Amino acid sequence: xxxxxxxxxxxxxxxxxxxxxxxxxxxxxxxxxxxxxxxxxxxxxxxxxxxxxxxxxxxxxxxxxxxxxxxxxxxxxxxxxxxxxxxxxxxxxxxxxxxxxxxxxxxxxxxxxxxxxxxxxxxxxxxxxxxxxxxxxxxxxxxxxxxxxxxxxxxxxxxxxxxxxxxxxxxxxxxxxxxxxxxxxxxxxxxxxxxxxxxxxxxxxxxxxxxxxxxxxxxxxxxxxxxxxxxxxxxxxxxxxxxxxxxxxxxxxxxx
Amino acid sequence: xxxxxxxxxxxxxxxxxxxxxxxxxxxxxxxxxxxxxxxxxxxxxxxxxxxxxxxxxxxxxxxxxxxxxxxxxxxxxxxxxxxxxxxxxxxxxxxxxxxxxxxxxxxxxxxxxxxxxxxxxxxxxxxxxxxxxxxxxxxxxxxxxxxxxxxxxxxxxxxxxxxxxxxxxxxxxxxxxxxxxxxxxxxxxxxxxxxxxxxxxxxxxxxxxxxxxxxxxxxxxxxxxxxxxxxxxxxxxxxxxxxxxxxxxxxxxxxxxxx
Numbered sequence: 309x310x311x312x313x314x315x316x317x318x319x320x321x322x323x324x325x326x327x328x329x330x331x332x333x334x335x336x337x338x339x340x341x342x343x344x345x346x347x348x349x350x351x352x353x354x355x356x357x358x359x360x361x362x363x364x365x366x367x368x369x370x371x372x373x374x375x376x377x378x379x380x381x382x383x384x385x386x387x388x389x390x391x392x393x394x395x396x397x398x399x400x401x402x403x404x405x406x407x408x409x410x411x412x413x414x415x416x417x418x419x420x421x422x423x424x425x426x427x428x429x430x431x432x433x434x435x436x437x438x439x440x441x442x443x444x445x446x447x448x449x450x451x452x453x454x455x456x457x458x459x460x461x462x463x464x465x466x467x468x469x470x471x472x473x474x475x476x477x478x479x480x481x482x483x484x485x486x487x488x489x490x491x492x493x494x495x496x497x498x499x500x501x502x503x504x505x506x507x508x509x510x511x512x513x514x515x516x517x518x519x520x521x522x523x524x525x526x527x528x529x530x531x532x533x534x535x536x537x538x539x540x541x542x543x544x545x546x547x548x549x550x551x552x553x554x555x556x557x558x559x560x561x562x563x564x
Numbered sequence: 565x566x567x568x569x570x571x572x573x574x575x576x577x578x579x580x581x582x583x584x585x586x587x588x589x590x591x592x593x594x595x596x597x598x599x600x601x602x603x604x605x606x607x608x609x610x611x612x613x614x615x616x617x618x619x620x621x622x623x624x625x626x627x628x629x630x631x632x633x634x635x636x637x638x639x640x641x642x643x644x645x646x647x648x649x650x651x652x653x654x655x656x657x658x659x660x661x662x663x664x665x666x667x668x669x670x671x672x673x674x675x676x677x678x679x680x681x682x683x684x685x686x687x688x689x690x691x692x693x694x695x696x697x698x699x700x701x702x703x704x705x706x707x708x709x710x711x712x713x714x715x716x717x718x719x720x721x722x723x724x725x726x727x728x729x730x731x732x733x734x735x736x737x738x739x740x741x742x743x744x745x746x747x748x749x750x751x752x753x754x755x756x757x758x759x760x761x762x763x764x765x766x767x768x769x770x771x772x773x774x775x776x777x778x779x780x781x782x783x784x785x786x787x788x789x790x791x792x793x794x795x796x797x798x799x800x801x802x803x804x805x806x807x808x809x810x811x812x813x814x815x816x817x818x819x820x821x822x823x
Contacts, residue, residue, distance in 0.1 A: 457789070479773055493671075
């Protein structure tokens, strides 16, 4: 495997040879530090903090690139991409949504992170949730993602795997909505990704036994419509490479 | 009276801005399966829930909004201006802000919801929560209809009725309310339509569960990703309702005659 530094360096060289005139109008020698190219990255909502860190790290390597990240539910973003949204890179929270945009993808998507599910409860765990089994109890106000969205699909699979019939009072449209309901105390428990808990205020996690049985794999890919393919490819390589890995691990994401 | 000719291209652009998206929606529809999509179980369940909750919310708005319109009309000067500004705020409030406000009032840890929860009454995640959210956003339509009708109505006939010895309640029932008929009808239709379309506050405050809190707009939002045809079919149902409501509520003024 190539090191990310070398990949980026290769990109820089490619730019210097190729589209450099277009990138920095006054470039006679060193590339200008003024931002001259915007890279539009569409990323799953669960990546919001970590992708921000990755974007800043990438911009330090290529200062004339402005990484602009749009966050949303993966299925929502996939629908937008199919409707022609100007995304250069797509980072999805599951492989199904990447498959949905397969016709728009350049090359093969790379799985760069994994995530598992956990139970989020308000601080102090007022309902005394101990595991997935607690969520079958009607007395525990539980919210989950709707089965149509990736976190809901994973939740349904895990519940079936564990033989638990979750008594949910609401099937939310995104994992952020589940987290919001738990954080505000509207719900006693919600099934979210492991990486969601540290991002939320006033929320703690109750681990699910056997959560490893359902692993969400996050693929990233460049889209055919990207106008500067080298930069987009470099970004994909950066996220999937060692530096990206370190940032992702820090945020609690598993290795691919 | 028509304006200068240079207004025409701007008017055409304006018409396109409004009409083109609607045409876009219609162009995306799967007309062959439209009926099947609308009558699919998930769609019917959402439509039935929307109908039930919107009727309940409209009834609530009638019972509470009409007296509120009267009360507002009875205020004067700056007090009235401030009261009106607060009461009509949901008209322009971002839906998600309304949802948060409802959450902190009626939610499990809310101002009123907390004590209610302790008393064993739970509003969150119930159909009642949906009705509350819809009534919250629909109320201003009734209040503003009643208040502005009262402002143009004057009090001459009420004064005559009073000199004839009619009680206040009798004057309200026999003189004022009948005169307000058209305004009440307009307020009712607009409140119903607004309730039917409520999305943000419901999502933030009530949750989303099929048959309980997942109204048609929430079902459209969910289906849009996995079943766009169904989302478009349900959207067309709401579009037809919206166009009908506007046609009824803003029918030509000539029909309402001079008082």
